[in-house]
């Protein structure tokens with residue numbers, strides 16, 4: 346999840362209130378059924394989402410007024426909720442409808458949506474079921490991507506020393522509010538002067554990045570770590586495997602990957618809702634391929650962009 350609050354992904358917006366006045370394009374915030382101004386968009390200090398990171402979330406893109414893969418994101422949100430035994434107050438249809446309304450009111454033609462489900466207000470103890478009612482938050486906002494030059498020249502990354510949290514401890518397929526494993530790997534990246542880190546699992550195999558999935562191109566073939574490595578089942582990843590790569594004549598092989606294969610790759614690209622598809626120029630300062638963005642990645646980026654702007658599928 347490369348999020349729009351990343352330093353070089355400046356999310357700029359203006360607070361917007363009012364149920365009655367037609368809003369200018371900008372931020373819209375919905376909390377538990379109410380549209381609220383940015384300054385009033387608050388939750389309780391007793392919410393376990395805040396106290397314990399007990400909750401789950403989604404980041405979604407708006408392209409030309411359409412919400413990309415809304416149904417898939419809401420499905421994943423509710424799958425995450427189920428895995429942590431959180432019972433959302435609103436059902437999926439209600440959240441989808443609210444999300445559409447938030448986007449409509451925002452006036453944003455292109456932007457980013459965050460949906461959050463928190464465990465809700467409880468005691469200071471861990472007990473999740475003492476929280477009476479789960480809260481839902483939906484935010485629509487502007488998004489600025491990485492600088493365009495990064496898409497043409499590639500992005501330098503590192504390999505994090507910190508492994509991805511094992512599936513047996515907290516399955517990375519659960520997109521929970523607890524992102525410290527990723528944040529600490531991201532800190533390693535920032536300390537090294539880059540913006541993304543490859544995370545290995547505790548067996549030393551390639552899993553994913555702090556907020557993106559990974560793809561490898563070697564001798565004209567594309568592969569990606571399979572889900573058993575322990576990663577978020579990315580919606581952009583699935584879209585690349587199922588639609589974008591086949592449209593360009595590629596089949597993506599989902600399999601086990603060791604780090605050395607990445608170092609020997611012709612090309613590497615990352616996928617994620619915010620980053621979309623972005624090529625990797627180097628890992629730990631070692632150039633990948635020719636140290637720039639290769640032809641397969643370039644074609645993937647172009648095909649992805651063409652598709653999302655020419656009628657992005659909503660489901």
Ligand SMILES: Cc1ncc(COP(=O)(O)O)c(C=O)c1O
Pocket residue numbers: 346347404527553554555556557558576577578579580581582616617618619
């Ligand atoms: C850890 C992690 N991996 C991968 C991804 C990419 O997933 P998606 O394509 O669904 O945004 C994200 C983003 O949500 C993420 O947080």
